[in-house]
Amino acid sequence: MSEQIDQALARKYDAGFVSEVESETFPIGLDEDVIARLSAIKGEPEWMLEWRLKAYRTWLKMEEPDWAHVDYPKVDYQSISYYSAPKSMKDKPKSLDEVDPELLRTYEKLGIPLHEQEMLAGVAVDAVFDSVSVVTTFREKLEEAGVIFCPISEALHKYPDLVKKYLGTVVPRGDNFFAALNSAVFTDGSFVYIPKGVRCPMELSTYFRINEQNTGQFERTLIVAEEGSHVSYLEGCTAPQRDENQLHAAVVELVALDDAEIKYSTVQNWYPGDENGKGGIYNFVTKRGLCEKNAKISWTQVETGSAVTWKYPSCILKGDNSVGEFYSVALTRGRQQADTGTKMIHLGKNTKSTIISKGISAGRSNNAYRGLVRMGPGAEGARNFTECDSLLIGDQCGAHTFPYIESSNPTAIVEHEATTSKVSDDQLFLCRQRGLDPEKAVSMIVNGFCKEVFRELPMEFAVEAGKLLEISLEGSVG
Amino acid sequence: MLSIKDLHARVEETTILKGLNLEIKPGEVHAIMGPNGAGKSTLGYVLSGRDGYEVESGSVEMDGKDLLDMEVEERAQAGLFLAFQYPVEIPGVSNMEFMKESVNALREARGENTLSSAEFLKKAKEACKQVELPLDFLKRGVNEGFSGGEKKRNEIMQLIMLEPKIAILDESDSGLDVDALQVVAKGVNSQRDGERSFIVVTHYQRLLDYIQPDYVHILSKGKIVKSGGPELAKEVEASGYAWLAEAEAEGADA
Ligand SMILES: Nc1ncnc2c1ncn2[C@@H]1O[C@H](COP(=O)(O)OP(=O)(O)OP(=O)(O)O)[C@@H](O)[C@H]1O
Ligand SMILES: [Mg+2]
Numbered sequence: 005m006s007e008q009i010d011q012a013l014a015r016k017y018d019a020g021f022v023s024e025v026e027s028e029t030f031p032i033g034l035d036e037d038v039i040a041r042l043s044a045i046k047g048e049p050e051w052m053l054e055w056r057l058k059a060y061r062t063w064l065k066m067e068e069p070d071w072a073h074v075d076y077p078k079v080d081y082q083s084i085s086y087y088s089a090p091k092s093m094k095d096k097p098k099s100l101d102e103v104d105p106e107l108l109r110t111y112e113k114l115g116i117p118l119h120e121q122e123m124l125a126g127v128a129v130d131a132v133f134d135s136v137s138v139v140t141t142f143r144e145k146l147e148e149a150g151v152i153f154c155p156i157s158e159a160l161h162k163y164p165d166l167v168k169k170y171l172g173t174v175v176p177r178g179d180n181f182f183a184a185l186n187s188a189v190f191t192d193g194s195f196v197y198i199p200k201g202v203r204c205p206m207e208l209s210t211y212f213r214i215n216e217q218n219t220g221q222f223e224r225t226l227i228v229a230e231e232g233s234h235v236s237y238l239e240g241c242t243a244p245q246r247d248e249n250q251l252h253a254a255v256v257e258l259v260a261l262d263d264a265e266i267k268y269s270t271v272q273n274w275y276p277g278d279e280n281g282k283g284g285i286y287n288f289v290t291k292r293g294l295c296e297k298n299a300k301i302s303w304t305q306v307e308t309g310s311a312v313t314w315k316y317p318s319c320i321l322k323g324d325n326s327v328g329e330f331y332s333v334a335l336t337r338g339r340q341q342a343d344t345g346t347k348m349i350h351l352g353k354n355t356k357s358t359i360i361s362k363g364i365s366a367g368r369s370n371n372a373y374r375g376l377v378r379m380g381p382g383a384e385g386a387r388n389f390t391e392c393d394s395l396l397i398g399d400q401c402g403a404h405t406f407p408y409i410e411s412s413n414p415t416a417i418v419e420h421e422a423t424t425s426k427v428s429d430d431q432l433f434l435c436r437q438r439g440l441d442p443e444k445a446v447s448m449i450v451n452g453f454c455k456e457v458f459r460e461l462p463m464e465f466a467v468e469a470g471k472l473l474e475i476s477l478e479g480s481v482g
Numbered sequence: 483m484l485s486i487k488d489l490h491a492r493v494e495e496t497t498i499l500k501g502l503n504l505e506i507k508p509g510e511v512h513a514i515m516g517p518n519g520a521g522k523s524t525l526g527y528v529l530s531g532r533d534g535y536e537v538e539s540g541s542v543e544m545d546g547k548d549l550l551d552m553e554v555e556e557r558a559q560a561g562l563f564l565a566f567q568y569p570v571e572i573p574g575v576s577n578m579e580f581m582k583e584s585v586n587a588l589r590e591a592r593g594e595n596t597l598s599s600a601e602f603l604k605k606a607k608e609a610c611k612q613v614e615l616p617l618d619f620l621k622r623g624v625n626e627g628f629s630g631g632e633k634k635r636n637e638i639m640q641l642i643m644l645e646p647k648i649a650i651l652d653e654s655d656s657g658l659d660v661d662a663l664q665v666v667a668k669g670v671n672s673q674r675d676g677e678r679s680f681i682v683v684t685h686y687q688r689l690l691d692y693i694q695p696d697y698v699h700i701l702s703k704g705k706i707v708k709s710g711g712p713e714l715a716k717e718v719e720a721s722g723y724a725w726l727a728e729a730e731a732e733g734a735d736a
Contacts, residue, residue, distance in 0.1 A: 429533065430570040434624075436554035437530050437564050438584040438640065439591065448583060452574030452623065 029088035029219060034081055036060065039188055042087050046157045049164055059187030062178040069181055072343035073372040073404055076286065076312045079251055086189045088219040130155060130194045130210040132223060142206060149205050152197035156224055159195035166197060170228050174257040174294045182253040183290040186222045193223035198233035207462055209238040220251040229264035236267040236462060249311060251286050258293030258301055262323065265300045266293065269461050274309035279338045284311025297323030304460040307334040307344060318347035321355035328357040331457040336369030345375035350383040359390040362454050365401035372404040379416035386416040394424040395453050397446065483508045483679050484648055489540035491528045498524045500704035509676040513690055513715060514683045516701035517723045522683045523567055526650045530564045531557050559591035561647030565637040565654050572624040580624045581606060581643050588644060609642040613669045630657040638669040650681040655689040667692030687719035702726050
């Protein structure tokens with residue numbers, strides 16, 4: 005079987021096309037002037053520019069981290085363009101009819117029609133193309149419920165006080181190298197605000213698309229759930245197939261006030277590079293949520309793309325009885341490298357966290373889980389359960405687990421379970437003997453392995469995720 | 483229906499099957515007995531095309547087609563079914579999903595419509611009842627945490643669902659209690675329709691009381707050394723395989 009796996013690693017990447025749109029793109033390079041121009045194009049308030057510049061100055065003093073189990077040539081931050089937007093977006097189209105049809109076609113091709121009547125019922129979409137948001141659907145319906153869902157650039161105009169109050173409170177400007185860079189140059193992303201006691205009437209989702217060459221994508225998402233509110237949010241990502249590596253350094257901040265609940269799901273399918281590791285997205289992301297009393301934040305991620313992934317969606321369980329969850333499927337193949345996991349920081353009493361991580365490695369890829377569970381001195385009766393399973397396909401790939409546990413409270417309980425298994429010849433043979441072709445067999449076995457995580461995804465997306473895995477696994481058995 | 487001629491096959495460096503001949507007509511039940519290590523399971527694997535089992539010489543035709551030329555799944559699609567001696571677990575994949583994929587893969591290969599969920603469910607429930615497995619086994623992971631006997635019944639359930647042309651049962655009776663043995667035999671008998679053929683590998687004559695074979699063959703050291711009717715199984719039960727050594731010694735003298 006291993007020979008068969010060795011053979012075919014020709015990968016199919018459905019989202020690899022390039023859209024022909026005329027763009028306004030900054031020349032490459034980064035300095036304070038670039039940041040000022042970017043802020044001016046977006047018509048940002050003065051304080052925002054100040055905030056960005058402070059982040060930039062902090063970033064200049066920082067070193068790119070190298071502790072992750074990934075290996076890539078250092079990024080030259082002066083050879084990237086920090087802003088690119090379709091020219092047609094300059095006059096700010098008021099409705100879908102005014103949006104460049106080529107842009108709409110791009111999303112249609114990706115299976116995300118933006119005309120409301122064609123959309124998945126009950127899902128509102130913010131479509132971000134390179135550095136700008138193209139359209140946000142179902143706005144009126146959401147406004148009726150008092151929910152704000154708009155590009156963060158727009159929120160800076162319309163709701164500056166809300167943005168100012170929360171931006172950088174969960175992921176501070178100088179949190180880490182990539183977060184500082186993002187704070188300096190972030191272009192767009194989504195802003196979500198759910199008022200007190202409101203259950204958001206539909207799924208919210210943002211779809212990120214990188215199109216231009218040599219541009220970085222630096223999106224910023226901020227979700228605030230007021231007391232007792234509830235929201236489920238999903239992000240999806242794709243990029244064209246290019247030989248050069250491209251940088252995606254996002255920051256996501258979640259604020260769940262007392263009794264609020266935020267469910268954040270990601271289906272990440274950035275271009276992973278070819279089988280020899282040429283091209284692909286560097287995905288360096290900081291995601292963190294803050295839970296106040298009785299609040300709950302649940303991260304679910306299905307990561308199949310990117311050449312290099314560096315990502316640790318985390319929860320700060322500040323309020324008593326708050327709950328953090330992390331459900332993750334990370335699939336690597338070809339030469340992909342993923343170092344992903346979570347941090348659960350227990351500060352409040354009786355806080356609970358659950359971590360279920362499923363890593364699947366095929367080809368010559370490397371897949372690492374890195375997780376921190378910290379029980380602070382005040383975390384009386386806190387509990388964590390971690391389950392970390394790795395599945396290997398073939399014998400040239402690697403799976404690694406790096407659990408860190410720090411407990412300063414003797415009443416806190418931390419449980420950790422880890423397993424490593426292989427797709428066995430016996431299992432493959434059984435499936436094939438029952439008439440399934442080897443690819444179908446592997447994808448079924450892998451889907452079974454991921455079941456506990458897929459269960460956490462919103463219905464429509466669970467199906468999508470299963471299909472995505474199937475496509476990603478194509479050619480991983482001979 | 484199945485015609486095996488002078489089959490030689492090896493696993494890794496060891497030749498296990500050394501000139502095996504077997505002719506099976508539609509509707510026939512052939513029992514294969516023989517000492518441990520004789521090559522009975524190997525025969526099942528070679529016929530189903532398992533990786534690592536290499537045919538050195540000889541031929542196998544099924545319905546006039548060269549079986550050895552086909553991939554594992556193509557043989558299954560052509561109607562060959564193997565009930566495993568040691569069924570393997572597939573965690574997280576429910577029996578139901580597994581069988582649905584499987585049934586539909588076979589149907590597609592035959593150019594038939596795939597079954598709707600409702601149609602499939604009905605069929606699956608019936609098969610479950612026939613082998614007396616509680617319905618919640620459909621929701622459990624394939625063989626995940628099943629007892630030895632439950633795994634064997636689950637194999638027969640798959641046989642019933644997949645309606646093969648020829649089924650090879652590799653010790654489907656081992657590890658079964660008396661009642662389960664009858665359940666398995668009943669399940670198999672329900673599938674005897676005068677067209678479907680069976681190769682029943684067993685160590686015990688008792689199974690053959692329930693599943694009446696047309697022929698009994700003794701496999702030893704990779705060859706069929708004796709064939710007969712049901713009475714041959716009774717002989718084996720009574721006197722074991724000691725005579726094999728004698729026969730072999732005589733063979734060497736001659
Ligand atoms: N991978 C392998 N490498 C070497 N020898 C093998 C391998 N697999 C099987 N064999 C050998 O082939 C011979 C036949 O094995 P097989 O499983 O077919 O026997 P069997 O007749 O089914 O026995 P049992 O009644 O115990 O089930 C045995 O001697 C076994 O050790
Ligand atoms: Mg055997």
